[in-house]
Amino acid sequence: MFKYTLLLLSALVSAALACEPECRHGLAHAFAGFYGPVVELAVGDLQNTFSNTLFNLTIPTQISATVPDDVLRTGVTNGLSDTLQLFVNEATGKPLEDGIFSVMFSEEKPFKGDCNHPARLTRKMPPTGESWYREECVKMDYICGNPPSICHFLDDVKDRIVRRIRTQLEGYATFDNGFLVRNVVQTVKQSTRGVMEKYGAGSMVNDPNVTSFINGLISNAVRSLDMWAALDVKQLCNRAHETEACHGWDEQIIPEILKWP
Template sequence: MDCRRGVSGDFADVYKPIIDMSVNRLQTQLTSSIPKVSVPSKITTHVSNEELVDDIRASIKSTLEQFANTELSKPRLAEGFYQVIFNEENPYKGDCNNPKRLTRKMPPKGESWTLEECEKMDYRCGNPPSICHFLDDVKERCIGRIRRQVGEYASFDNGVLVKNLAKDTRRSIHRTLAKHGVGQLSEDKAVSTYVTKVVASIVGTLDQWIEKDVGQLCEGPDQEEICNSWNDDIKKKILVWP
């Protein structure tokens, strides 16, 4: 495997659990907001409020799991990190021997770079010791990439997460009505208004999640320790690559 792909994959491995935690919090926020939307009597005459809400919650859970396993999968994360580390502004690439900081261009096969070499490689270039040395910068790039990408996914204009949550929520409500033999109520104005309010609630919750959770990823007291607890481990992983 190309060492740049390997390094990008290493960062995907450590950030994936943190992202999953954030998505889990979103699920909690969304499922808590649904019961706050009043269900019209046109529905509750045929379907219990509890069943309708439970079905919507199950739909939200399924949609978010799919989202976490596709758009936020490790391969997708790794590709994003690869771009932001090695291809975008101030990339980690280029000659690492001018000026010369290390006594070797590459460790012998089966050996790793050393932490001492990580300390010495004090300018941006294309070898693992340089990435190791500027770990804080690389982490900021990765977090920035996550925030931008998830923000796009949750964008009201064309975000895939917004579209899927809205679509699947509508389908869930229509499916529940059809299950009770009143699928025609999907065309009722009161039911349509309810669906619109539920979707609006979802969009509002997403906006808050992007601002307060994703926008502060790795900054909150419950996340800061997690996001920094693996620094020593990932340095060692980075230095394994030739």
């Protein structure tokens, strides 16, 4: 009987703890869904930066005599658009969710730990199938491991997530092996050469003037990435046109938070 009681207690404890990782990953996934459009807004800024700065140089006569300027610009721009879409898929996937999980549950002031000392609520969790109440969200005024605490500090959670997104985007754009740097450089090379080959000018790629032009495009692209990281990314969620995407969904995320035990 004693052994049975121990096994039962062990099972109950396991059941109580089993939801904890599920809840954490569920919330990280939910927040990632709301921040995907924010990343897309940032990438839209980068697309505009490319459009304004990439072709700020003279196209060599060897190329312009064979390839129409607008066709070359369109070919490179379309190539970069495809690359940026791939980047959106990358940046709004697992890296975004993992970053959100870390800033909420693994790093400074994680939402973990005992929520009963001091006690703020009259229950440790809602009955199965029910959610926490909004008033419990208001009462749970210190950081600990229950959903009302996350709800109470929602603005802090959002600030943490935005800071992490900025850091991740800067890394993609500024490190030599970052996704954006690596793929943008490759795209500029390949799309420029692809357009030239299509117009029968592929043999010119080794011409010094053509090589210098392609290198100039690459330099402009890298400079555009630097500008974007230094200006647009650092201001992400601080600008009026981003208000709805960054801040307009509290009433949708709060029920998602409070539904977890």
